[in-house]
Amino acid sequence: MELTNLTIKPAHEGLKNKEFTSVDLTKAYLEKIRKSDLNSFISVTENLALAQAIRADARIALSEVEGHDFPELCGIPCSIKDAILVEGEKCTAGSKILENYIAPYDATVIKKLKEQGAVILGKTNTDEFTMGSSTENSAFGVTKNPHDKTRVAGGSSGGSAACVAANEACFSLGSDTGGSIRQPASFCGVVGLCPTYGAVSRYGLIAHASSLDQIGPFTKNVEDARIVFDAISGRDSLDATSVEPEIRNSKFEIRNLRIGVPKEYFSKGVDPEVEKIIRNVIKKAKDAGAEIVEISLPSSEYALACYFVIDPSEISANLARFDGIKYGLSEPAENLLDVYLKSRGRGFGSEAKRRIMLGTYCLSSGYYDAYYKKAQEVRELIRQEFAEAFKKVDLLFCPVSPFPAFKIGEKADDPMAMYLADIYTIPMKLAGLPGLSLPAGKTNEGLPVGLQIIGNHFEENKILDIAQELEKVL
Amino acid sequence: MISEEEVGHIAKLARLELTDKEIEKMQKDLSIILNYFNLLQKASGKKSAGLHKTVQSRGLNGLRKDEVIPQKKETAQKIIAASPNKKDDYIKVKSIL
Numbered sequence: 001m002e003l004t005n006l007t008i009k010p011a012h013e014g015l016k017n018k019e020f021t022s023v024d025l026t027k028a029y030l031e032k033i034r035k036s037d038l039n040s041f042i043s044v045t046e047n048l049a050l051a052q053a054i055r056a057d058a059r060i061a062l063s064e065v066e067g068h069d070f071p072e073l074c075g076i077p078c079s080i081k082d083a084i085l086v087e088g089e090k091c092t093a094g095s096k097i098l099e100n101y102i103a104p105y106d107a108t109v110i111k112k113l114k115e116q117g118a119v120i121l122g123k124t125n126t127d128e129f130t131m132g133s134s135t136e137n138s139a140f141g142v143t144k145n146p147h148d149k150t151r152v153a154g155g156s157s158g159g160s161a162a163c164v165a166a167n168e169a170c171f172s173l174g175s176d177t178g179g180s181i182r183q184p185a186s187f188c189g190v191v192g193l194c195p196t197y198g199a200v201s202r203y204g205l206i207a208h209a210s211s212l213d214q215i216g217p218f219t220k221n222v223e224d225a226r227i228v229f230d231a232i233s234g235r236d237s238l239d240a241t242s243v244e245p246e247i248r249n250s251k252f253e254i255r256n257l258r259i260g261v262p263k264e265y266f267s268k269g270v271d272p273e274v275e276k277i278i279r280n281v282i283k284k285a286k287d288a289g290a291e292i293v294e295i296s297l298p299s300s301e302y303a304l305a306c307y308f309v310i311d312p313s314e315i316s317a318n319l320a321r322f323d324g325i326k327y328g329l330s331e332p333a334e335n336l337l338d339v340y341l342k343s344r345g346r347g348f349g350s351e352a353k354r355r356i357m358l359g360t361y362c363l364s365s366g367y368y369d370a371y372y373k374k375a376q377e378v379r380e381l382i383r384q385e386f387a388e389a390f391k392k393v394d395l396l397f398c399p400v401s402p403f404p405a406f407k408i409g410e411k412a413d414d415p416m417a418m419y420l421a422d423i424y425t426i427p428m429k430l431a432g433l434p435g436l437s438l439p440a441g442k443t444n445e446g447l448p449v450g451l452q453i454i455g456n457h458f459e460e461n462k463i464l465d466i467a468q469e470l471e472k473v474l
Numbered sequence: 475m476i477s478e479e480e481v482g483h484i485a486k487l488a489r490l491e492l493t494d495k496e497i498e499k500m501q502k503d504l505s506i507i508l509n510y511f512n513l514l515q516k517a518s519g520k521k522s523a524g525l526h527k528t529v530q531s532r533g534l535n536g537l538r539k540d541e542v543i544p545q546k547k548e549t550a551q552k553i554i555a556a557s558p559n560k561k562d563d564y565i566k567v568k569s570i571l
């Protein structure tokens with residue numbers, strides 16, 4: 001038995017039946033990480049992992065003596081995107097400005113994983129401050145796609161996606177602002193869930209754009225995505241936008257559902273092979289009894305422009321905290337202003353600078369109405385279009401990305417081409433909706449393609465039920 | 475095309491020191507992206523209901539009482555330790571005036 005191939009449930013059973021220990025599992029993953037050339041990790045937290053594994057084994061032994069169950073994630077090794085704080089460990093957010101920053105506390109999601117007894121193997125690679133679609137903006141090198149090492153793993157949570165695909169972790173936590181969970185999940189052929197805005201606490205996630213940021217899981221199958229989502233979701237007093245989910249016991253089946261297919265997501269620009277794979281899944285859903293309804297979301301064409309006003313605007317405010325005073329890189333200078341200018345000038349990479357500049361421009365006097373205010377109005381329009389759509393259908397099916405994983409370097413010098421990689425993941429994000437990337441097939445070259453399943457607010461259960469049913473027939 | 479002066483002005487507002495090469499690249503990139511934003515003017519746009527609507531807060535009042543939440547002393551120490559320039563329990567900042 002290859003320990004690193006196991007998903008959560010079989011690993012949990014194996015621990016329960018004493019077929020192996022958490023230390024065995026952890027060592028197997030650490031060995032895999034050591035041998036890997038994917039660059040999916042920025043740092044490996046070996047000492048923490050082994051200490052947690054020993055504690056998990058003790059807890060498992062104790063639960064047997066006391067005759068009760070232990071949590072499903074107890075002893076299960078995972079990885080964490082390096083934008084989420086793990087107390088006492090480095091947290092770089094993929095930036096030189098935080099190269100030596102040690103997290104002073106745990107993010108709420110980490111606290112929850114630790115309470116369950118999960119084992120943290122390391123911190124995964126990300127585009128700087130989670131800005132990008134390929135991890136090429138990471139100050140610590142690009143993550144390679146395990147299916148083709150000349151290609152990107154996607155981004156920004158490329159490290160998380162690649163390490164789960166390559167069995168370097170049982171599951172991973174990433175974050176999604178404009179597509180940073182779903183797109184790399186699609187590129188690497190794993191399941192990635194971006195929950196509803198407010199479903200998971202962001203306390204301890206280094207902020208990118210606060211009206212959009214959301215933490216979610218990368219897993220090898222849908223069942224695991226549900227286990228991890230249930231473990232990390234819920235109201236947290238430390239994140240004012242988080243809410244307690246309503247308990248729903250409904251079970252959803254494809255044959256009872258109406259599935260909307262937005263025609264704008266199959267227009268010009270979509271790779272024919274991607275379209276074929278997605279159309280094939282839609283046909284399978286139809287064969288299983290779903291009613292397929294073609295719908296239109298005409299404002300989708302404005303979504304990318306809308307996002308790239310709002311996102312950099314929020315970035316320009318959020319990244320003001322990196323000033324060379326409170327933490328991170330600090331360049332010596334004569335006066336305070338020069339400390340700011342030099343520390344930020346040397347510490348930030350080109351994409352972070354570009355977005356700070358864009359955001360500052362959009363918010364500056366004389367341009368605010370034309371850009372930021374207009375974008376907020378368009379965001380409302382997009383939100384209302386989705387609300388109308390969900391009056392008619394239960395879920396939406398569309399591609400995650402117009403194309404499969406692209407070559408390393410292909411878009412690195414062309415910001416506009418890179419932004420276009422998120423064209424199908426951004427619209428629902430502006431509306432705060434949940435979305436999941438489900439591996440739907442591979443191109444002739446063997447590159448994975450993900451189906452995007454979008455649900456209404458807080459309907460992760462419906463998405464997960466349907467994804468799990470589809471997973472069996474794909 | 476956005477001018478060199480404009481890029482310089484925005485960089486100053488953003489507290490970023492840019493090299494000449496960076497300014498030149500920024501002029502080009504920002505111009506392309508800002509040009510793309512013109513697409514938004516075609517959209518009719520609804521009156522924004524404000525962020526509280528876009529976050530779908532389900533009627534939740536996100537505001538908490540304005541009170542101090544006690545933290546562990548170690549947390550405060552770790553936060554100060556993260557600062558590049560400190561003295562005792564204080565973060566050192568250059569004089570502002």
